[in-house]
Amino acid sequence: MRFRVEQLSYRYPVQERWAIRDVQLDILPGQITWLTGTLGSGTSTLLLALAGLAPRLTGGTAEGSVVVDGVDIATLSPLQAGIAYLGASPALQLSGIAPTVRDEIAIAPMNLGRTRGEILEQTERAMTTLALLPLAGRDPSALSGGETQRMLVASMLAAAPRAWLLDEPFSALDLESTLGLQRLLRQVARAGASVIITCDDADTMLEIADRIIVLDAGRIVLDGAPADMLAGDAIIASGAGSTDAATLALDAGMPAPRPLRRETLLARLGNVGVREINVAAANRSSKSEPEASVAFECVDLAFSYRAELPPVLTGVDFRVRAGEAVGLFGVNGAGKSTLLRLAMALERPTTGSVATLGVDTRGRHPEDLAPQVGFLFQQPDRQLFATSVRSECELAPRLAGWDSARIASSITRVLAELGLSETAEEHPYDLPLPRRRLVGLATILTAEPRLLLLDEPTAGLDPASRERVIDVIRNACARGTTVLAVTHDAGFAHEALGRGVLLEHGRMTRDGMIREIIDDVTLRKPAALVIAEIMGLPPGRDRRADVATALRLH
Amino acid sequence: MNGPIGRVHPFTPAAVALALIAMAFIVPAGMAASLFVLTCVVAIAVGAGSGVRAALFIMIPIWLLLLVLQGIFGDGDRVSAPWGGTLSASGLVWAFSQGSRLALITTASLTFAASFNPHRFLQASIDRGWPFAPAYLLVATLDAARTLGEQARRLREAQRTRGVRVSGSIAVRIGALPALIFPLLLASLTEADDRALALETRGMMLTSHRYAIDPPRDSAFDRVTRWVSLIMVVAALYWRIRG
Numbered sequence: 156m157r158f159r160v161e162q163l164s165y166r167y168p169v170q171e172r173w174a175i176r177d178v179q180l181d182i183l184p185g186q187i188t189w190l191t192g193t194l195g196s197g198t199s200t201l202l203l204a205l206a207g208l209a210p211r212l213t214g215g216t217a218e219g220s221v222v223v224d225g226v227d228i229a230t231l232s233p234l235q236a237g238i239a240y241l242g243a244s245p246a247l248q249l250s251g252i253a254p255t256v257r258d259e260i261a262i263a264p265m266n267l268g269r270t271r272g273e274i275l276e277q278t279e280r281a282m283t284t285l286a287l288l289p290l291a292g293r294d295p296s297a298l299s300g301g302e303t304q305r306m307l308v309a310s311m312l313a314a315a316p317r318a319w320l321l322d323e324p325f326s327a328l329d330l331e332s333t334l335g336l337q338r339l340l341r342q343v344a345r346a347g348a349s350v351i352i353t354c355d356d357a358d359t360m361l362e363i364a365d366r367i368i369v370l371d372a373g374r375i376v377l378d379g380a381p382a383d384m385l386a387g388d389a390i391i392a393s394g395a396g397s398t399d400a401a402t403l404a405l406d407a408g409m410p411a412p413r414p415l416r417r418e419t420l421l422a423r424l425g426n427v428g429v430r431e432i433n434v435a436a437a438n439r440s441s442k443s444e445p446e447a448s449v450a451f452e453c454v455d456l457a458f459s460y461r462a463e464l465p466p467v468l469t470g471v472d473f474r475v476r477a478g479e480a481v482g483l484f485g486v487n488g489a490g491k492s493t494l495l496r497l498a499m500a501l502e503r504p505t506t507g508s509v510a511t512l513g514v515d516t517r518g519r520h521p522e523d524l525a526p527q528v529g530f531l532f533q534q535p536d537r538q539l540f541a542t543s544v545r546s547e548c549e550l551a552p553r554l555a556g557w558d559s560a561r562i563a564s565s566i567t568r569v570l571a572e573l574g575l576s577e578t579a580e581e582h583p584y585d586l587p588l589p590r591r592r593l594v595g596l597a598t599i600l601t602a603e604p605r606l607l608l609l610d611e612p613t614a615g616l617d618p619a620s621r622e623r624v625i626d627v628i629r630n631a632c633a634r635g636t637t638v639l640a641v642t643h644d645a646g647f648a649h650e651a652l653g654r655g656v657l658l659e660h661g662r663m664t665r666d667g668m669i670r671e672i673i674d675d676v677t678l679r680k681p682a683a684l685v686i687a688e689i690m691g692l693p694p695g696r697d698r699r700a701d702v703a704t705a706l707r708l709h
Numbered sequence: 710m711n712g713p714i715g716r717v718h719p720f721t722p723a724a725v726a727l728a729l730i731a732m733a734f735i736v737p738a739g740m741a742a743s744l745f746v747l748t749c750v751v752a753i754a755v756g757a758g759s760g761v762r763a764a765l766f767i768m769i770p771i772w773l774l775l776l777v778l779q780g781i782f783g784d785g786d787r788v789s790a791p792w793g794g795t796l797s798a799s800g801l802v803w804a805f806s807q808g809s810r811l812a813l814i815t816t817a818s819l820t821f822a823a824s825f826n827p828h829r830f831l832q833a834s835i836d837r838g839w840p841f842a843p844a845y846l847l848v849a850t851l852d853a854a855r856t857l858g859e860q861a862r863r864l865r866e867a868q869r870t871r872g873v874r875v876s877g878s879i880a881v882r883i884g885a886l887p888a889l890i891f892p893l894l895l896a897s898l899t900e901a902d903d904r905a906l907a908l909e910t911r912g913m914m915l916t917s918h919r920y921a922i923d924p925p926r927d928s929a930f931d932r933v934t935r936w937v938s939l940i941m942v943v944a945a946l947y948w949r950i951r952g
Binding site for chain 1: 743826828831835841845846847851852856859863864865867868869870871872873874875876888892895896899900902903904905907909910911912913914915917918919920921922
């Protein structure tokens, strides 16, 4: 399917600024096209326009045209035209009428008028491809974020589209699911489909994209082969960011073209003085430090959402000391988000106990723990309720009895740290989805909680925003705040967290230093960590800035 | 839904509920009260007790209010009240009769809503070859309360994690309501936009012919029940007009 975009401009209703401006594009079938840029650059809006959804459903004003195989997209229904679209918030795309995952996946072929036999065959094939057969009978609305994303991709596959348009499709996926989706997208592109993806993860996209298009303030500023673009300076200047290895090389002062993968970076570095490193010894030494008070503890914890359902968590035992930054890892559906909900007293343990900041959560409510405990939901965009970013941030400290001057000062500081100062008076729902995630984080940070419970804090963020989140969390930890974060982002985990806990099938199977856990679990190992190990940098001095400094000296 | 009501054809509870609502307007008050009791008993027996509980929760205060107001302020002959004073006899009769009709309508509606399965209803509609879009819109409308409840739950959770007190005394609960209502309305409007996007991207509004994947079984019992419901309404109407 060929997309020809002619001088396309679009702005949302009651907005003065054009979200995309004068976009001229020709996207050929059989290619994977990657749209990227900073937050608010217009990539998601361009995807909506390519799907024919903007301005037809979103309202607003458009100029120019999008022509698909010779037909103006404005006159077509996407699915009927062979275009499948996955939004950045998959949960919002659930039909609401399907009792099981199998039924949800069957909806697309059913709506396309396929026969019963075809529907069943395409549904089974899609479920097999996306490894969803074990979830076939589950309620779609009860799936984890990553499972929902996989289910909707399966629904797209069952429709056998000629164009796949995906907005941040990897944001909630574990590595195994990411690799599976990469394989699938390569297959469908080889079979002649057009694949267009917005994504901020350069490492994931480098492996599959044939073409990168970088937007800045709604205009195309770069367009070319990913390997060429990512190695150069122009993409850095655009703010879109490059791969993990190229960013480390940049920090270490290497000129362009920079290596894009760890292997090529290592080859370029030559002998950086390979030394043996005894992580276990370092681990032991860190454990011999004086013990701080316990900020979170669960003892023999078991939990099930309903008595007739299998348990989500079983026999989980661990504690987090004050000031620690701990990551919760595991595949989609392992029980990570549920554990966070239990920590916030949003759920009650079936058996065992959970103590948050020394308070047994049994018989307690979330409001008893707030604002000492700050909770970032996996979908914070659906949990904002005030009329401006500022008033959203005011609530928790106001309820805690802070005076106005202190509240204002805290909000100003937090919004500046997260790059949200200019949006303070805007309505949260007027902001792009990733920025709403930052607002969600700001709302809890302003009350200076002692414990932060964060569910995928970096999902869908551009590199600059991700760096800000890392800095904010590090600064909070330096002030003594405890962090318990669910993440699939190995780079974030390595930079911001110190310890990791692995959950598998609801059980805790590993607990150790973050670099050990990153080694053990199916997370992509950050380039900085690989080189830190080779250079013999000890834990605690193995983060990107440390490694970059060491490389500069080298 | 578990129990026999979860196994019947989805059009059957709809037909019975419609028939009961029609009967509430047609039959005399005494018979409406009997039908109300019968509906409660049958609904509980077939596994739709939650609908009956919801109906009683709504209707008992309304019924009591009607009896008190009509008893005190009603016209006509007056009878002695057990606690002293007098009450209007015709007012009490009016309150009983209108309360019975209202209770029957509420119980039939809520029992149907409690037993409603959107997926099975749509599959049955597709199987009958009915146009999909109106059926989907009907289902979405009937499901709106659940969607709104889910949205309210999410917002409530978010507010609670920031320290808003929503549990405790009735005063605390009522005090927390205004903080929920405006965001809920706004979120619902946003949700409506999102829902439109979902409808479009999932092909819900396509006019193509659809095939049911697992059409519900329409048994002889279902067909007889629906016909009996219709015949009873027609017979009641005939009886009332004639008599």
